[in-house]
Amino acid sequence: MYWQPSADLNTLKARADFSAYIRDFFRVRDVLEVETPLLSKAAVSDANLLPLAVTCLDKTCYLQTSPEYPMKRLLAAGSGDIFQICKVFRDEELGKRHNPEFSMLEYYRLHFDLQTLKDEVAQLVGDYLNIQRRMDLSFRQAFIKYAQLDPFLTTDDELQIKVQPFVGGLKLNRDECLDLLISHVVEPNLPKDTLVFIAQYPASQAALAQTYENDSGEMLAQRFELYVNGLELANGYQELTDVAEQKQRFAKEQTQCEQVRNEDEHFLQALQHGLPECSGVALGLDRILMLKLGLKNISEVLSFDFERA
Amino acid sequence: MANYSTNEFKSGLKVMLEGDPCSILENELVKPGKGQAFSRVKLRNLKTGRVWERTFKSGEKLEGADVMDYDMEYLYADGEFFHFMATDGSYEQFGAPVEAVGETKNWLKEQEKYEVTLFNGAPIAVAAPNFVELEVKDTDPGLKGDTAQGGTKPAYLTTGAMVRVPLFINIGEVLRIDTRTGEYVSRAKG
Numbered sequence: 001m002y003w004q005p006s007a008d009l010n011t012l013k014a015r016a017d018f019s020a021y022i023r024d025f026f027r028v029r030d031v032l033e034v035e036t037p038l039l040s041k042a043a044v045s046d047a048n049l050l051p052l053a054v055t056c057l058d059k060t061c062y063l064q065t066s067p068e069y070p071m072k073r074l075l076a077a078g079s080g081d082i083f084q085i086c087k088v089f090r091d092e093e094l095g096k097r098h099n100p101e102f103s104m105l106e107y108y109r110l111h112f113d114l115q116t117l118k119d120e121v122a123q124l125v126g127d128y129l130n131i132q133r134r135m136d137l138s139f140r141q142a143f144i145k146y147a148q149l150d151p152f153l154t155t156d157d158e159l160q161i162k163v164q165p166f167v168g169g170l171k172l173n174r175d176e177c178l179d180l181l182i183s184h185v186v187e188p189n190l191p192k193d194t195l196v197f198i199a200q201y202p203a204s205q206a207a208l209a210q211t212y213e214n215d216s217g218e219m220l221a222q223r224f225e226l227y228v229n230g231l232e233l234a235n236g237y238q239e240l241t242d243v244a245e246q247k248q249r250f251a252k253e254q255t256q257c258e259q260v261r262n263e264d265e266h267f268l269q270a271l272q273h274g275l276p277e278c279s280g281v282a283l284g285l286d287r288i289l290m291l292k293l294g295l296k297n298i299s300e301v302l303s304f305d306f307e308r309a
Numbered sequence: 310m311a312n313y314s315t316n317e318f319k320s321g322l323k324v325m326l327e328g329d330p331c332s333i334l335e336n337e338l339v340k341p342g343k344g345q346a347f348s349r350v351k352l353r354n355l356k357t358g359r360v361w362e363r364t365f366k367s368g369e370k371l372e373g374a375d376v377m378d379y380d381m382e383y384l385y386a387d388g389e390f391f392h393f394m395a396t397d398g399s400y401e402q403f404g405a406p407v408e409a410v411g412e413t414k415n416w417l418k419e420q421e422k423y424e425v426t427l428f429n430g431a432p433i434a435v436a437a438p439n440f441v442e443l444e445v446k447d448t449d450p451g452l453k454g455d456t457a458q459g460g461t462k463p464a465y466l467t468t469g470a471m472v473r474v475p476l477f478i479n480i481g482e483v484l485r486i487d488t489r490t491g492e493y494v495s496r497a498k499g
Contacts, residue, residue, distance in 0.1 A: 046343065047449065048340075048343060048344055048345060048346065092316050092346070092367065093338060093340065093346070094338060095336075095337050095338035095339075096315075096337060098338050099340070166362075166363070167363070167364050167365070167366075168326075168327070170365070170369070172345075172366070173343065174347045175345070176344075177364070178344075179341050179344035179345040179347075180345070180347060180364065181433075182341055183339045183340070183341050183344075183347065184339070184349070184364065205343060205344065207343045224344065225341075227322040232341065232342055233390070235342045235343060246362060
């Protein structure tokens with residue numbers, strides 16, 4: 001019966017209510033709702049995301065993996081605070097918590113530092129899910145507490161030993177080891193019914209966040225992730241505004257990426273023009289809805305999951 | 310055999326892992342938002358029956374395993390091998406070693422059909438039908454009239470297996486056994 005929806009009617013109503021809740025949340029805060037193209041001539045630089053290519057007017061174009069670049073172009077053009085609710089697409093992501101096409105809320109706040117943005121996200125998500133308990137951990141604290149190791153001081157060899165029970169003989173690089181341990185060891189052990197913010201990521205996992213040096217000389221990223229009941233819900237940055245640094249990161253991602261990704265010239269030009277100091281965050285709306293309704297499979301919150309699309 | 314990438318992993322796919330054929334039970338994508346994607350996979354080792362949990366990087370490949378299940382009739386044991394015959398019309402015979410037969414040894418009956426798993430043409434596992442009918446070779450004498458009372462006693466079947474049976478069961482009777490639990494179900498009919 002694959003013509004029928006994968007979500008029931010009550011879930012679809014809850015989804016509509018959720019959108020209304022978000023729009024109200026930002027209306028009272030005077031944040032402007034925007035729409036940007038889903039289809040772009042440039043692809044995302046992030047080597048861990050696989051954009052879908054489509055042909056339009058004989059040109060290869062890409063469906064967005066997030067609206068980050070065009071939204072930052074709006075910020076550079078003087079839009080002020082903005083938010084967007086949109087569909088994003090990521091190839092090869094399919095599972096109980098993944099669908100290749102999913103709904104994202106992305107928003108940017110001018111002159112917010114990361115802490116202020118975290119507080120606002122805690123309010124947005126906490127009020128909706130009715131969860132007030134909150135835990136703020138640094139990346140280091142999360143690993144020490146739940147994986148019994150210091151992610152900055154542990155040697156590559158020791159990390160390899162830690163991941164062996166999961167991967168057998170497979171060799172992983174340092175960041176891959178940390179990715180495995182956070183998803184296999186840290187995440188499942190985080191406290192339940194609590195907004196858990198993990199912040200101060202290693203600079204190697206900065207993506208498009210600003211980096212800084214701490215007192216011990218370690219390079220850290222101004223980035224946070226929000227987890228609730230083992231689900232990763234949001235990823236926020238104090239945004240990188242330095243165009244030279246941005247170009248370097250594009251080049252570095254390209255070396256780790258099998259596909260050729262054209263640099264987004266428009267985005268770089270906007271940075272060149274000047275991105276105001278801001279923080280931004282992307283939230284996975286389907287997963288938040290799963291938590292709200294106590295559902296275990298992302299299919300159950302989608303009108304039609306990928307199987308039925 | 311073909312190679313399979315993690316995004317082709319699905320329940321029932323047979324692959325080679327550390328030299329043993331395995332059947333994939335579950336595959337779940339795990340991906341930190343900005344990080345490496347992994348496939349967290351549960352596999353059953355078809356030789357040992359043990360379930361393994363193993364994580365693969367997305368895009369990793371495993372070699373397919375040449376594993377097929379066939380219906381076969383049990384013929385006889387020669388002390389070393391248990392001999393089965395294909396029922397697909399080929400009458401081809403296969404000798405399964407004791408490790409392949411495992412617990413199913415308790416439920417082997419001549420002319421009964423079993424599911425034999427072949428790996429590279431050799432039996433590695435034998436599964437019994439859910440129910441088999443086997444004769445009681447030895448048990449304490451039945452208690453006349455005791456048909457309703459609870460209570461059980463051990464009975465030894467022709468295969469050597471022991472099952473708990475009601476007190477009224479006698480030597481020579483044929484019993485229906487649930488092979489999944491190893492429990493007595495009823496007397497065989499007719």
